[in-house]
Structures are given as structure tokens and as C-alpha cells.
Amino acid sequence: MSKRPGYNITDQFASHYMTFTAVGWVDIFTRKQCKDIIIDSMKYCQKNKGLVVQAYVIMPSHLHVIWKAEEGSIGLSAIIRDFKKHTSKSLISWVLNNKKESRRHWMKLVFKYHAKYNKNNINYQVWKRGNRPKLLLYPNFIYQKLFYIHNNPVVQV
Template sequence: MDYNYPYFYTDTICNFAHLLSDDNLKMIIINSLKFLVDQKLIEVYGYVIMPNHIHLIWNMLKLNGKESPAASFTKFTAHQFRKYLLVNSPMLINQYRSQKNDRVFQFWKRDPLAIPLSKESIWIQKLDYIHDNPIKEKWNLCKYPEDYKWSSANFYETGIDQFKILTHFRD
């Protein structure tokens, strides 16, 4: 991903496991995004945290030391997931053991999807897609997109940014 350019980004939990059904793990994602926003490393324009994947519309502004904000995000969240599971679900953590030599655990699948957003019509289409995810029949997590706590839909409906991580895509 290039810097100072918006992307639609999707990252998925390994084996499509529903790890993110736990709200505590969702908060790890929110807190990681908040840290990166507060450090002025990223801007987040839209998001949804689903049981086994996340969608973001974001813009990486600069490196976080020697690594990209995307790498910092996945590395930090994986470490925090591990710490949380070791204490709260030690049996569950075994399903995330890696066979690779460079890691003990792997929570995120390799090669997340990143699509550059070049036109406003594409932004709106992707925001609608993100916001409609929780109401899709497959998930049925809520009746209306703005009712889903783990999404930016309510922000675009009311202007209220519950977690203080969002920038309106027109700003």
C-alpha cells in the first residue's frame, strides 16, 4: 500500500475462525487503531469488525518506526490476542499454533486484501458494503447497520464517533 492514499482493506482470521466474536478481542483492534490514529500514522474513514474478519477504509500516513502501520497493526493485535487467550481461553489458543519457523502463533491470514480507492463513488460503494456486512443474512448481527457497535455506520448516520478513531471521508 502506498502512503497518503486511501485503501479498502480486509484482513481475515486464520481458517476463518470466529475469534473476533469476543468483544474483548474487538477492543484490541479498536485500541490498536486508536493508537495509530493518535500517533498520526493512519486515518480511518470506515470499519467493521466481524466475527472472523475486518474491513477498513484507511490511509497510512507514515511509517511507524521502520514498519508500516498495517504491519504494526497486525503484529500488535496478534500479540495482544495471544496474551488474552493464554489467560482467558488457553485451550482455544492451540488452534492458532503455526507450523512456520518464524512464529509460534498466527492469527491473521497472510496477504490481506488492499484495494486503492480512486473515486468517491467507489468510496461510497465500499462504505455501504462495510456497513451492510452485519445485517447480511449470513451474519444477522443486527437489524440496522447503525445498530452494530463495531462499525462506523452509526458515525455516518449520527456523527457520533464512539471510539474516537474516525475521519469523515469527505473531510
């Protein structure tokens, strides 16, 4: 969660529009296996943590989501923390173990470089810090974000 003014989750159970971005804008989600990691993790959080996925789009280097947490769950901030932690580990494991990935060495270098500047990471960092959560209260703003997600150009590689 970002500590910058205007970018905090103030209502743990309300709908928020957010963007999760790979460090260095690494286009890791051009690979189906990496998209599957994201989708499987969202499904897990829905089933086990109380995540409500209202909309999402996976772009080459980031994803846009509209999420909220069910009342009585661990809350949206904790769900995001767990989602990013799990997907980071899974994506790094995929990069390190996928010998056929042509950009494997480059991705390792980028993720390792960014980890040096974040005391919370030891070896690698996949996600940029923060996710710029925007509380969705007003119908016009909700439709704007939903339209943006649904009309983002998704290209299969």
C-alpha cells in the same frame, strides 16, 4: 503486504479498502475483549502512527477497513505491519490467559497449526497473510466499499 499482482499498496498515503482475516476463520471477534483489542489498537495507531480510519466493521472472524496514512507518517504498509503485530500478540495473550474462554484450547490449536506454515511466526499465527488492499480512487468504487462496510450485518453476541 501481499506480493501478488494487483494486491500491493502502491501509494502509502492514499485510501485503501482492506480485509484482515483470522486464520482458519476463527471467530475470535465474537468476544467483546477481542473487539476492544482491535479498537484500542486502531486508536493507538491514529494517535501515534498517523493512521486515518475512514470506515471499519468488525465481523466475527475478520474486519473490513478503509484506511490511509497521514502524509509524513511511516506509511500505510508500516502501520498495517505494526497493527497486525501488536493485535496478534494481544489476542494470543488473551486466549492463553483467559481460563474462562470455552474455546481456548481449540483456538490455541488453530493458531499454532497455522504458525507451522509461516516462517515469520514461532508459536502462533492470528492473521492470514495479506489483506488484499484495493486503492480507492474513483467515487463509485469508494461508495461501493463504504456501503459494503456500513451495511454489513453486525450482530452482537
